[in-house]
Amino acid sequence: MATQGQVITCKAAVAWEPNKPLVIEDVQVAPPQAGEVRVKVLYTALCHTDAYTWSGKDPEGLFPCVLGHEAAGIVESVGEGVTEVQPGDHVIPCYQAECRECKFCKSGKTNLCGKVRAATGVGVMMNDRKSRFSINGKPIYHFMGTSTFSQYTVVHDVSVAKIDPVAPLEKVCLLGCGVPTGLGAVWNTAKVEPGSIVAVFGLGTVGLAVAEGAKAAGASRIIGIDIDSKKFDRAKNFGVTEFINPKEHEQPIQQVIVDLTDGGVDYSFECIGNVSVMRSALECCHKGWGTSVIVGVAASGQEISTRPFQLVTGRVWKGTAFGGFKSRSQVPSLVDKYLKKEIKVDEYITHNLTLADINKAFDLMHDGDCLRVVLDMFV
Ligand SMILES: NC(=O)c1ccc[n+]([C@@H]2O[C@H](COP(=O)([O-])OP(=O)(O)OC[C@H]3O[C@@H](n4cnc5c(N)ncnc54)[C@H](O)[C@@H]3O)[C@@H](O)[C@H]2O)c1
Ligand SMILES: N[C@@H](CCC(=O)N[C@@H](CSCO)C(=O)NCC(=O)O)C(=O)O
Ligand SMILES: [Zn+2]
Ligand SMILES: [Zn+2]
DSSP states (O other), rough: OOOOOOOOEEEEEEEEEEEEEEEOEEEEEEEOTEEEEEEEEEEEEHHHHHHHHHHTTTTTSSBOOOOOOEEEEEEEEOOOTTOOOOOTTTEOOOOOOOSSSSSHHSSSSEEEEEEESSHHHSSSSSSTSSSSSTTTTEBBOOOTOOSSBBBBEEEGGGEEEEEOOTTOOHHGGGGGGHHHHHIIIIIIIIOOOOOOEEEEEEOSHHHHHHHHHHHHHHHHHEEEEOTTTTHHHHHHHTTEEEOOOOGGOOOOOHHHHHTTTTOBSSSEEEOOOHHHHHHHHHHHHOTTTEEEEEOOOOOTTTOOOOOOOHTTTOOOEESGGGGOOOOHHHHHHHHHHHHSSSSSSGGEEEHHHEGGGHHHHHHHHSSOOSSEEEETTTT
């Protein structure tokens, strides 16, 4: 039955309140308006940012909402004026939009886009400042402009990347967030050079992707730091050459790293979201040139600090969103790289579940063995 132009009723995991189990509901998804695309989401993974917003610590977290931002699917229908995708196209929703027209997009200095960010930050679509999700008339907020924990979602046309249809959607859904973020933090934000010494704080999906990116960039040493020593074995397969567990040292971890590296690392990456680790990550950098990139997302109210002398003496503090990749332009190339076996994706998937099991999937994220859980949305 043709669904174009109709309201679709489908299953979605609704976060009614912070920290309360998500509920699988029958949700009404309105047709896409001008400049919008309705996507049938076939697979979605969970990212720690979903857990962060669900926890209630995200100042932009609004409830009730449909979370989810790491997914792949097929375009079901498009609204007026949408030219770059059409029904049947295979796509990855992109929480970081790319309109190619705004001040940010035209600057050539950033992958951030200003076109729809004000609307996505308050859980609505830009056209009419309303949600396309509802349950019996009650609106349910969007999340990050993607809301992929629903069998159908509506996104802005600037927030969807068309990809090669041969790519397995159950794998490349990961290219919607964590893996590109880690790779891009190294390649685009830090621009790690061959021979560099790199420190990666946090060996989850994002940290491992940093290690993978650093190995590809020719780093000579990749030091992984995690409070869970079990992480090292797996991390070796992603390029980590040495491991430090801060719990096994009396000295501050930055001092341990400075001593091990003749004055500090060339690049460090914080992939946890812990502001005190962010300080260590900056302070383990080499005087004069060491650069630290903040990747982890810290909760509302958290602030970073260091002695300004750390910056006066040449260390550089940076941050990255989606690894600096321009989403619509570059996600398709990442998919191609995966198809050519130039980047890993399958190796980050440790669990496969269904939408009905989404709360179990959130629980699994606390398990040390878990990297990404991929949900099959239609089983
Ligand atoms: N900037 C972006 O665009 C972006 C994109 C994706 C994810 N993120 C953020 O990146 C962070 C990492 O995401 P992930 O999915 O890899 O998370 P994860 O929870 O899988 O990994 C975090 C790792 O850090 C380790 N850890 C925790 N506390 C530690 C400490 N004090 N010292 C050392 N290690 C510690 C954990 O054992 C775990 O291995 C999250 O904050 C997430 O929200 C940011
Ligand atoms: N609402 C959050 C923002 C958290 C944040 O920084 N998000 C990252 C992506 S994390 C993906 O897993 C990001 O891209 N930020 C840039 C942007 O949101 O435009 C908060 O306020 O803490
Ligand atoms: Zn994410
Ligand atoms: Zn833009």
